[in-house]
Amino acid sequence: MYRITHQEKLSDVVFQWDVHAPDVANAAQPGQFVMLRLHEGSERIPLTVADYDREAGTITMVIQALGKTTKEMMTHYSTGDTFKDFVGPVGRPQHISNLGHVVLVGGGLGIAPIYPQLRAFKEAGNRVTAIVGFRNRDLMFWLERFERYADDLIVCTDDGSYGRPGFVTEALQELLENDKPDLVVAIGPLPMMHACTNTTRPFKVKTMVSLNAIMVDGTGMCGSCRVTVDGKVRFACVEGPDFDGHLVDFPELIARQRRFKAQEAKANEDYSHVCDIERILFEEEKRSYKKLKTLLPEQVPMPERSAKSRMTNFKEVNLGYSIEDAIEEAERCIQCKNPTCIAGCPVQIDIPRFIRYLLVRDINGARDVINENNLFPSICGRVCPQESQCESQCVLIKKMEPVAIGRLERFVGDNAKPKVLQRPRFELSLGRVAIVGSGPAGLAAAADLVRCGAEVTVFEALHVIGGVLQYGIPSFRLPREIISREVKTLRDMGVRFE
Structure with missing residues (x-):
């Protein structure tokens, strides 16, 4: 990761970055440039070296916020932040000599x-x-x-x-x-x-x-x-x-240079749309901001493996949403002022709020909202009966198909970056708690108790953790590695399994 040591706005659309990259600064010469990438999934962009300080180990760039990436650089990054890749110096330097x-x-x-x-x-x-x-x-x-x-x-x-x-x-x-x-x-x-x-x-x-x-x-x-x-x-x-x-x-x-104008315009349009949504939902805190007639009447279909492929193995049938699918489905949520879907959720997840984060492509933010009430989004997104719980309470169901809440929860659980969870510290402890059985109820109880300061031990009679999740649900619907991954979250928080 590379750290921004200084950011300065030079005008409404032009800004300066100083980046700590000693190896690049030591080798840079006039006329060269660098290739920069902000994070996984973002594009590589070339930026000309505007200055370099070999002693401080910094490279200076002056950037105009024209495209999606440069706009993101200006609005979402500041002094002290880090980004993923910084390659350089690239290209041949200008030939410098005494010419007159x-x-x-x-x-x-x-x-x-x-x-x-x-x-x-x-x-x-x-x-x-x-x-x-x-x-x-x-x-x-x-x-x-x-x-x-x-x-x-x-x-x-x-x-x-x-x-x-x-x-x-x-x-x-x-x-x-x-x-x-x-x-x-x-x-x-x-x-x-x-x-x-x-x-x-x-x-x-x-x-x-x-x-x-x-x-x-x-x-x-x-x-x-x-x-x-x-x-x-x-x-x-x-x-x-x-x-x-x-x-x-x-x-x-x-x-x-005009070859990719259409793609560039589409990327800018998408980025502007995200910024508008962020302003409407997070800054202005507007709710019920969409009219029903503007929504897709049906849920975005869940991609799945072909029947011919399913015949040969027990791999998971449903493949999960792509980011494009998830955003399209999230756009169907009208962000009700009085969301009834929350009441339909047994653990009271703030469903509209996690979807708000998803709308602005903040998958990790959506995960954090879900984790406030549920540490198992990948499991629950697959096997929880949403159609008779939260989705049955969605206001859209009166006119069209409800928002596919379960599919969105699964997408967040599967695609958010792994979060390192540590055992919470409390001045007062609930003491030691034994939970018999590591099925869904046992795991949910362990998650709540350990977050309230208890020293939790889960006892399981079988040789695997998960109870009915392991032996009652086929792997083509709930892969075993998903169970292991989300049980590991509890282990990381201090829950013992015996």
Whole structure:
């Protein structure tokens, strides 16, 4: 896991992360990038190295919250939090040498990655000019860093609210006419880099650009980052990202960048939907927020193995919901103001509340709600007769099929991350309690008593724990490993079995 040592919001949609990654920081050079993954199931995304501190062992990145993952980074993570994967440095570094006069042009978010190159060119003995462009003054950041190293700093804003009005290409054109540089480095959106190369081409000034092509793995294996440079196919993640801009086929690259627009739009829509649900149900605490006519009239079907497959073994027939199935079924819950389903549950699980967490894809949060009253969601989700208990009390049953509460409970039990439960500590103890029989009633009693401070021992006459769960329910309905896993929860909490 990698820790965020500093997070800073630079504007409404731009933020900075400093990540503690000593090995990456020690090897990073200007022009390189990293591949980041927040958690299991999330996408790998490339992020350019904006700065590095070898002594502190940190990498700095400036990120714009445009897609699902970057929005999640901005809203769900803060200083001190950790995330799963951080690979780098990746790509070839910019070639730094003493050339004479180097101009670095940054547009929008491209301003951050030109900073380490500007510093490196200056330390190599060059005269450096920085041209940076923002849409308006509210989006400006890091000017003090550029002032520290730039011999000349030209700030442009599209609306003229600060510095020179207009685009960076206009400032670059004027500089080329009056003080021809030896090298131009341009980083920013593809149209901006394309415009910079067209601006410098008549002056025959070499112009390096950093190509933010689509990247999946960051190793060149997927081929998504391929670009055409001087008529040859190159892979930006391993042969770049810096290339001679005059040799890049920009029209082809811009067309390729549109390949996943539909999927990206769908992911953003789904993420926005989750955020809206979170605001409605958790912040505004609205209930009965849906109309019945908007709901699916039938439960999402339970996936199951084929009859031909069932004939050959005793593996579980019902396969369980996928995350998509679970969310679709959870969407059928209207979050009643006075939920009758809770009264139908023998252990009074707060059913609407665990479904609220499921709606925002917080499976672990849903598990915690269930565990307040029941430590066996995987078992109960499979064999508890919900159709005559909680589901029979669902208000939807008057008009359509009730919410599949049992299937959702099973999904949470099977997919939430294992939680390390320890024996509770109490000032006063209930003393030692013996429970005879390790069937459903015995296990439920042990769970309640151990959480109230009792020293519990469960006595079982048979050689396996579970009673009727083990010998009364076939394994194709309740796999034995599910019983063992949830009994282990009790063992971890201090319950003894003899």
